Amino acid sequence: MPWAFFPGRSDYVPGDPLAEALGAGRTNRRASPPWIRLFQQTSGHPWWLPWRHDGRGCPGCGQRVTFAVWTRPRADRCAYSALCLACGRATSEYVSATNRGMSEASLSGSEWSPPCVAVARLRRAVFSPPQG
Ligand SMILES: [Zn+2]
Numbered sequence: 001m002p003w004a005f006f007p008g009r010s011d012y013v014p015g016d017p018l019a020e021a022l023g024a025g026r027t028n029r030r031a032s033p034p035w036i037r038l039f040q041q042t043s044g045h046p047w048w049l050p051w052r053h054d055g056r057g058c059p060g061c062g063q064r065v066t067f068a069v070w071t072r073p074r075a076d077r078c079a080y081s082a083l084c085l086a087c088g089r090a091t092s093e094y095v096s097a098t099n100r101g102m103s104e105a106s107l108s109g110s111e112w113s114p115p116c117v118a119v120a121r122l123r124r125a126v127f128s129p130p131q132g
């Protein structure tokens with residue numbers, strides 16, 4: 001009989017210890033909203049995005065759980081992506097990497113399924129391979 005030990009949950013006996021141990025710490029696909037999965041996925045291999053906490057309140061829900069990251073989806077474009085973990089409000093702004101001060105209008109939205117333009121742009125920005 002396989003055995004799994006969960007720190008801090010000594011009386012917990014999982015139904016399938018091996019599967020539970022291998023999947024420990026993973027987010028439940030069905031229970032987690034898509035923005036939480038995106039945040040967790042891009043925080044690890046192979047993206048390792050350095051999401052930083054933005055202390056300002058979310059304009060959508062007022063919670064202070066917005067994280068933001070800069071990426072470079074194209075050689076000539078940097079992208080600023082901000083994501084509220086409470087309501088899924090996504091903000092995406094593309095800034096020229098070659099012309100200082102040039103940027104496209106910032107877009108915000110909270111529709112994930114199907115994704116609105118802001119969410120689609122944020123997804124593109126965070127999942128694209130980094131450019132040199
Ligand atoms: Zn929010």
